[in-house]
Amino acid sequence: xLKNNLLTIATLTGISFLPLTQAADQLVDKRWYIAPFGTLxxxxxxxxxxxxxxxxxxxxxxxxxxxxxxxxxxxxGFGAYSPVDSSYIGTWQLAGGTADVQYFFNRNRFAPYxxxxxxxxxxxxxxxxxxxxxxxxxxxxxxxxxxNFLLRSDVRYRYNNxxxxxxxIDQFHDMTVNVGFVIPFGAKxxxxxxAEAPIVDAPVAVAPDCSTLDADADxxxxxxxxCPGTPEGSKVDNSGCPVRLILKxxxxxxxxxxxxxxAKEILDSLANSLxxxxxxxxxxxxxxxxxxxxxxYNMRLSERRAASVVxxxxxxxxxxxxxxxxxxxxxxxxxxxxxxxxAENRRVELIWIxx
Numbered sequence: 597x598l599k600n601n602l603l604t605i606a607t608l609t610g611i612s613f614l615p616l617t618q619a620a621d622q623l624v625d626k627r628w629y630i631a632p633f634g635t636l637x638x639x640x641x642x643x644x645x646x647x648x649x650x651x652x653x654x655x656x657x658x659x660x661x662x663x664x665x666x667x668x669x670x671x672x673g674f675g676a677y678s679p680v681d682s683s684y685i686g687t688w689q690l691a692g693g694t695a696d697v698q699y700f701f702n703r704n705r706f707a708p709y710x711x712x713x714x715x716x717x718x719x720x721x722x723x724x725x726x727x728x729x730x731x732x733x734x735x736x737x738x739x740x741x742x743x744n745f746l747l748r749s750d751v752r753y754r755y756n757n758x759x760x761x762x763x764x765i766d767q768f769h770d771m772t773v774n775v776g777f778v779i780p781f782g783a784k785x786x787x788x789x790x791a792e793a794p795i796v797d798a799p800v801a802v803a804p805d806c807s808t809l810d811a812d813a814d815x816x817x818x819x820x821x822x823c824p825g826t827p828e829g830s831k832v833d834n835s836g837c838p839v840r841l842i843l844k845x846x847x848x849x850x851x852x853x854x855x856x857x858x859a860k861e862i863l864d865s866l867a868n869s870l871x872x873x874x875x876x877x878x879x880x881x882x883x884x885x886x887x888x889x890x891x892x893y894n895m896r897l898s899e900r901r902a903a904s905v906v907x908x909x910x911x912x913x914x915x916x917x918x919x920x921x922x923x924x925x926x927x928x929x930x931x932x933x934x935x936x937x938x939a940e941n942r943r944v945e946l947i948w949i950x951x
Contacts, residue, residue: 625658625703625785631748633776637672637690640768645688648674654696658780664698668713672772676721685722692717694732704926708737711750719758728758736774743784749775823873830866837875837948841866843905844943853900855908863905866946867912877948878917881905884945886938887925895924898944905944 631654639645650672658664672690677683694715701708713732718725736750756768806819823837831840847859855863883898899922906920930937 624660625780626660627780627782627784628655628657629778629780630655631666631668631776631778633748633774635670635672635775636773637674638771638773639674639688640770642765643676643688643768643770644679645674645676648672648688650690656696656698661703662700664696664700664709666696666698667693668696668715669693687721689720690717691720692730694730696732698736700738705740706737707740708735709750710735711752713752717756719756726758728756730757731755732772734772738778744780746778746780747776748778749773823869823875837873839948841946842943843945844940847944848901848904851897853897853904855904859905860908863908864912867909867914870914870916871912874915875948876916877950878919879909879914880919880921880947880949882945882947883920883922883924884927884929884941884943885925886941887928887932888938891924895922898922898924901944905946 633652633654635650635652637648637650639647650670652668652670654666654668656664656666670690670692674688675684676686676688678685692715694713696711696713698709698711711732711734713730715730715732716727717730718727732752732754734750734752736748739747741747750773752772752774754770754772756770758766758768806817809817823832841862843859843862847856847862848854849856881902883900883902885894885898887894889897899920902920902922906918909918925932925941928937928941929943930940932938932941
């Protein structure tokens with residue numbers, strides 16, 4: 597029966613709230629949003645009714661990497677028939693709202709989530725009105741079309757307990773299938789380098805020509821470069837401090853997490869710079885792979901390579917917090933159908949996180 601199937605959905609939803617390790621692959625998105633949607637309601641057999649349609653609007657906020665909260669209002673309607681002779685006897689009209697908590701497993705372009713909601717609903721049927729409690733639980737996903745437009749769909753079990761009895765029944769178990777979209781307000785956060793004002797303890801005599809010098813070739817002149825000796829290939833902020841460093845090409849032995857001599861030279865230069873000119877930023881080491889091999893194998897390989905870089909830097913005495921994160925083949929930066937593209941995708945990225 598519909599009741600048993602929907603109760604199974606609710607149980608699975610509860611299990612899915614087990615804690616997951618928080619990834620640091622992006623800055624926390626804390627925007628407000630609106631979410632209009634349409635609904636197909638699959639009715640409880642006890643209602644003796646056809647399935648129906650409806651819609652509504654949600655208004656919510658992204659709290660952190662995993663959680664959203666949302667207030668949602670809806671209206672749904674469907675016809676009812678007699679359990680005796682199946683003749684049409686009236687129309688059910690449901691109007692209500694819930695306060696929802698959504699848990700996202702990730703914030704990638706395709707982002708699955710679970711949801712629970714509590715609220716109230718007014719039921720109108722054959723001239724009678726009653727208000728009752730509702731609880732919802734379900735599974736869904738969003739798909740990011742752009743920074744300010746996401747498609748969204750979920751399937752929910754709904755428990756409805758009415759104060760008055762309809763057709764001798766005071767509780768119903770329905771299912772809803774919701775399809776709509778999400779419109780966040782404002783710009784999506786992106787990586788930002790930590791910019792601090794240069795610390796000047798006392799007037800310092802500066803060589804007249806320092807503004808024309810760039811000893812580490814990072815594009816920031818030596819007069820304002822607060823992180824001299826930045827490794828070649830690093831992306832830096834306006835103060836010359838690294839924001840991102842990408843290891844790609846021949847930096848690992850084939851099909852291995854063992855660092856090559858070239859990779860060790862780059863990491864030695866980075867370690868010397870961080871020790872000589874300390875920064876407070878946490879550094880996330882992201883492992884990426886091309887599409888060759890299975891998804892599972894590529895995920896393990898990228899995880900081992902990221903961990904290898906973290907272990908090497910820790911052994912060099914880096915004080916920054918280092919975190920290894922694996923993405924496998926899920927974030928290509930080039931076309932995997934060509935060898936040149938695959939070489940670009942086989943990489944380890946060091947990301948300085950703004951505190």
